[in-house]
Amino acid sequence: MSSWRIRKRLDLDRMASLDGSYVGGLDCGTTTTKAVIIDGTRRILGSCVRKSGANLLESAETALEEALSSAGLSADQVRYIVGTGFGRRSISFAHQTKTEISCHSKGCHHYYPEAITVIDIGGQDNKVVKLDSSGRKSSFKMNRKCAAGTGAFLEEMAYKLDVPVSELEGLARKSSSGTELGSFCTVFTATEVLDRIRGGEKLEDIVRGLFNSVAKRILEMDRLTGRVIISGGVVAHNPIVAEIISERANIEVEIAPHPQEMGAFGAALFAAESVAREAGEEDKLSVARR
């Protein structure tokens, strides 16, 4: 679907009233693009996760189309779209953009309406956000521009080890503690890993060591306080990361519902708020909170 067609279908003048209409969130990340469609009760009706590729706008359009299809809806039923993620400014048909920091926070607060710490491990960046009981950010930290400890790190290491990314979790679970890798840098870690292989260490111990490394990068970003919720694509496919963080910090770490789509869901929640604000009908959206 081309962007002009999306824009045309989203023409606000032709939109239905708040009741019975829908809103969407699009999270255009460095690795994957996620789309979520919700209704006025904030229920997820459809979603999609797909590779971002080189053309971010096209990925966003396709993700939206697939999310609409899974919801059994058409574009003209979607009243407002908020874009987020690395490629948010590429989503030219979005009505508004928000950072992924705010969107993951928004989404997590929806499920955990109390003071929480949100950890998001994404394709190329990690965030630790602290929210008060009203969902307002009291602080946030992003990893430095280096992608060590992110999804990109795991992908690179899987490539070096000639192991499919999807098998990392299973391998790591065969190891009881894993090896400790000393390097910060992805390139140096790759060298270190090859050295460990030559030294006869088991593959599963090395793979668990990679997840240990991801956990260490998170724990050095900020102190984890209050209820700790983790979201993002890495934990969606590798829940062992949450367990390792939990063990190492000696705290409980909970994986958020639909962690990979949490940013898109948060964006959709912002979209719902905008529609409600425009319509002066905020109260109509304040239902179905858990």
Added chain:
Amino acid sequence: MSERKLLRKPIQAAKQLGEVMRDYFYRMDRIAKGEEEGRIAWCTSTGPGELLQAFGFEVHYPENHGAILGSRRVAADYIPLANAIGYSPEICSYLTSDVGCYLKGETPLSQAYPGIESVPKPDVLAYNTQQCRDVREWFEYYGREFNVPVIGINPPRGMEQVTAANVDDVVQQIRELIPPLERVSGEKFDIDRFRESMRLSRECSELWGYVLGLASNVPAPWTFFDGCIHMGPAVCLRGTQEPVDYYRALKEELEQRVADGIAAVENERFRIYWEGMPIWGKLRALSEQFSELDSCVVVSTYCNSWIFSAFDEQRPFESMAQAYTEIFINRSEPAKEVYVEGLVREYKVDGIVFHDAKTCPNNSNSRYGMPQRLQDKLGIPTLTLDADLNDLRMYSEETTRTNIEAFVEQLEDTKEVRSG
């Protein structure tokens, strides 16, 4: 998404600024080429330029040249050349880009000022290490290259309070610069000339402090990013009449803006403090991003570092020692915190951005917990940006943009809480 058109409000005095700086660079070039009588001294940006002027030297500031390399986004072309002769990519990127530029036999001044082929060759170099060790190493390099004397001041560092003993120490060091300067210049030291240079420097400093202070008005009539452009005369020409005249003109224009309620950033919603070095190659981009977010960077430690309140021509040695030793960069963490806190209140700041400059540890104040302490104490958010003053290879465009955008989203949250 609707595109917002940014309304830029150019500062009219910028034309005069351009003329002042042009005359300065051409004057030095004529001296260097022997077309005009005089001698050239190279000096660190925070003194002791006034003493050099008292001997009739025209003063070149390598840090200013470094900032020009940064602003023109060419620093990363030159840094590897300095790395290749043993100057680490981890040290000051002013130093490495300036040395690399020298090694290549180029200067960005050639593009801005046709006819200038190189920076003016020095007859002497004078440093002050109250900022860092790097400035001395930088000057020692050129001392060897040009085979000219390198003299300097090595003051005590990291002080909570600057004591009388500290000042005495530095006064002694300043006095010890006189004999070598007499030898190089061929002139006897003239205290009245020194007093006059100090008087003009004090006037410049007072005016510079005043115009910066106008940004404490709500809305602010100009921004930190404007200040980075307009600080040239305060850095390079203080101690002469030109910056005094220039800042009087700028003062008049900015006062008029305040009187007319003209805002540098339309719909100013948030007022930001910039702590640390500028990211020279991204001044415009950052200025525009903050504007788009209705946020005005109203105050900085950096621009304020050229306000030398202690200058007193009646006590030229003592006041110079005091002023150049007590500057922010040379103080303890507690003293720095008190300073930042004062400006946060004076400028009604909503949040502080710390720039952690990879190659400038001495002017990166986020590394020992200060953001967290100030956030807890003042109840305002802080953000740390990882970047560099000159080396844009240390700068991640998207990470920086997202951090700033998320920071403003956090300010929105905070303001919501405050307004209840």
